[in-house]
Structures are given as C-alpha cells and as structure tokens.
Ligand code: AMP
C-alpha cells in the first residue's frame with residue numbers, strides 16, 4: 001500500500017510521491033529560542049521525528065531540516081528584561097532545546113539552520129521580491145504586497161477580501177493594505193541589526209523559513225510541517241514569498257499537527273497555561289511523553305492532564321513488561337529451540353501488516369498502537385501457557401522482533417532499557433528460587449513464603465509448577 005498523508009494544501013489525503021524517487025525532503029518549523037519549550041511545542045518535535053523515522057523504515061532517504069528562530073521580538077524583549085544580549089538568550093535556549101530533544105529520543109535533523117546565519121539569503125530573496133514589484137520599501141521597512149500574489153490564501157482557504165474586512169491586524173498607515181506583512185524591519189534603538197540595501201534592520205519571521213527551506217532543501221521541497229497555528233499567516237506567507245520569487249511550488253505536501261490543549265485552550269507561553277517539557281521529564285520518563293503523543297493521531301487535538309500522562313505510562317508499561325517476559329522466556333528456552341520452528345503464525349503476521357497499513361494511512365500511530373497492544377495480548381496468552389512449545393517460542397520471538405522493529409520510529413522501548421533488566425537480574429532471582437526450594441525441603445514454610453511475597457512486592461511473580469518454579473514480571477492489568 002502506498003503512503004498517504006493529509007495535505008493541508010489539497011484538503012485531502014494525498015499519496016506521497018516524492019519529487020525524486022525514494023527521496024524525501026522535509027522541513028519542520030522549529031522553536032523560537034527564548035525559553036524552555038513546553039509540552040505543546042514538543043508535540044510537533046516528537047510526531048514529525050517519528051514520521052520521519054517511519055519514512056526511513058519504509059525505505060525512503062529522508063533529508064530533514066528544522067530551523068531555529070534566533071532573532072525575534074520575544075528574544076529581544078527577554079534580553080532587555082535581563083540586561084543581556086539577544087544572542088546570549090538565543091544561545092542559552094538553543095542549548096536547552098538540544099538537551100531536551102535528545103532526552104525525548106529525537107533523532108538529530110540533518111541540519112538545524114539558525115535564522116541569524118542566513119541573513120544574506122534573506123536579503124537576496126527580499127531584493128528579488130522588490131525587483132519584481134511584489135514588495136515595497138517604506139522608511140527602511142520592506143513589506144510584501146499580498147494583492148500581488150494571486151494564490152494568496154490557497155493554503156489556509158482564506159480569501160483576501162474576507163481577510164481585509166475582518167482585519168484586526170495593527171493598522172500601519174504606511175502599508176498599502178492591512179494584510180501586507182513585513183519582510184524586513186528597520187532597526188529600533190537597542191535591537192540587533194544587520195546592514196541591508198534598505199538600511200540597518202532585521203528580517204521578519206516568515207522570510208526566515210522561506211530562505212532556510214530553499215537554501216537547505218531546494219526551491220521545491222516535498223514536505224513542510226508544523227503546528228496548525230502556523231497555517232495562517234506563517235505558512236501562507238512563506239508560500240507567497242517563495243512562490244512569488246521563484247514561480248515554482250514551494251512545498252508539495254503540508255502537514256499540520258493538532259494542538260495540545262489544557263482545559264480546552266491551546267497550551268501556549270502567552271496564555272501562561274504551560275508545563276515545560278523539562279519539568280514533565282523530571283517526573284516521567286521521556287518515552288512516556290512520546291507514548292502520550294503517539295497514542296493519538298497527530299492531527300487530533302489532545303487534552304493535557306497528568307491523568308492522561310499516567311495512562312500513557314501504564315500503556316507503555318504493558319508493552320515493556322511483555323517484552324521483558326518474552327526475553328526471559330526466550331532466554332530460558334535457549335536460541336536453538338526457537339530457530340527450529342520457523343513458521344510465523346498468521347495472527348502475528350496479520351497484526352504487523354495492520355499496524356503498517358494504519359501508519360501508511362496518514363500516519364495513524366493510534367491505530368498502529370492498537371495492533372501493537374493486540375500483539376502484546378498474543379504474547380501474554382502464550383506466556384501464560386507456562387511450559388512453552390516450539391511454535392510458541394517462535395511466535396514470541398517474532399512478536400519481540402516486530403515490536404523492536406517498530407521501535408525504530410516509535411522510540412518508546414528506551415523506557416524498559418532504562419529500568420534494570422530482568423535478564424540481568426535473572427541469576428539472582430534463580431538463586432532466591434533455589435534457596436526457597438531448599439527451605440521448603442526443610443519445611444521452613446514461613447521463610448519460603450516470605451521470599452515469594454517479598455519478590456512479589458518487587459513485581460516478580462513466582463509460579464510453582466510440578467517440575468520447577470518459574471518467574472516473570474507481574475502483568476499489570
Ligand atoms: P514556537 O516556538 O511557538 O514557534 O512553536 C514551535 C512549534 O510548536 C510550532 O510548530 C508550533 O506550531 C507548535 N506548537 C506551539 N504550541 C502548540 C500546542 N499547544 N500544541 C501543538 N503544537 C504547538
């Protein structure tokens with residue numbers, strides 16, 4: 001089955017057909033580095049990381065770029081408040097961003113271009129727009145003339161006339177239309193600036209992404225992505241600038257993730273209703289946050305609450321516990337016995353395919369995880385049988401392999417790796433089982449029971465069978 005993604009531009013699910021066979025260029029709007037990012041910001045970082053890795057898993061060679069907006073009103077404001085330079089603020093939070101995304105298990109992008117390193121390209125693009133008569137200069141500011149781009153509104157579905165009548169955009173008498181937006185802003189005292197043909201100033205936010213996308217990935221790219229708050233005006237303006245200058249399509253597929261809401265409102269810095277990813281990661285393993293996002297389709301809104309996070313943790317725990325128990329069962333059986341029975345049960349094959357079909361259909365991680373939980377259920381059924389036959393062992397090994405394979409893009413198994421591995425604990429537990437057996441032989445029932453109960457408290461359950469005592473990690477319902 002082909003991969004299909006919902007394209008904001010066409011307003012339907014389109015088959016993903018890259019410009020160059022098997023190669024995909026993808027640009028994701030990154031953070032404005034003036035603070036630690038919040039859990040809402042983490043959503044696009046995590047879901048597009050997973051999507052990018054899924055594309056790699058499906059055989060595409062992906063070139064992935066995420067920009068850093070390191071010059072911006074908010075950065076300048078914070079710098080002035082703290083009496084430091086804007087670049088110091090940007091540097092501090094750029095480092096924090098890298099630390100946090102690494103913790104979140106996000107694979108490094110191929111490039112993280114910083115806006116301040118691409119200023120000459122921005123000046124060049126603005127010059128082209130001015131030369132073409134699409135942009136105009138007023139007292140050192142340069143504005144984009146929206147009326148000159150006939151396709152304006154094609155991404156957001158907005159129409160220029162409606163926009164004008166509903167415009168609440170700040171009135172600047174020097175603009176030809178309230179919809180016109182700044183490409184270059186004249187420097188105000190105390191602000192960082194660069195020299196340009198229009199005098200000292202700095203770029204507008206939208207031009208940064210047009211230029212960084214085109215210079216790192218080319219004039220036309222496959223996928224451009226970000227949160228749905230960016231559809232208008234940011235992405236609409238990026239299209240107007242880029243296509244206005246090149247006459248070529250800027251991005252062929254536009255992906256937008258839904259909001260992370262808190263009490264019905266978008267989590268955002270300006271509303272103050274946020275938790276930083278950092279503080280949440282102090283309480284919960286980062287893989288839990290990944291799971292929290294992946295349990296929902298990326299376009300659906302998510303309500304943030306600790307209860308939901310704990311649910312994600314439990315869901316992850318179920319997968320993790322099953323994986324541990326599979327490892328133990330396989331370890332105990334030894335590799336040879338497993339290889340002999342190389343016939344995969346149809347149910348497992350079917351569930352794997354089902355997960356892939358869900359992911360191919362607009363990256364439905366929620367659907368794929370439902371199939372993964374079915375795989376976990378299959379594994380638990382087999383594990384509960386106790387004495388395992390050859391086919392069962394083979395099925396267990398295949399369930400483990402499938403889940404590990406999917407983890408190439410889900411990135412959630414680091415959760416169990418972080419815990420002490422049962423496999424490493426195994427010799428110690430075997431030793432305790434042996435001691436308990438000897439106690440029972442000596443009719444020291446109370447002590448023997450104490451060992452069993454204490455182990456249970458540690459999450460390790462013993463099962464006395466006629467021939468021997470086995471153990472596994474307790475399954476939480
Ligand atoms: P910013 O640093 O505000 O430019 O945002 C970085 C990324 O986070 C952008 O792709 C935004 O669209 C996205 N974003 C911001 N707030 C939320 C939210 N509450 N839920 C989902 N995505 C968000």
Ligand code: ZN
Pocket residue numbers: 028029030209234
């Ligand atoms: Zn952007």
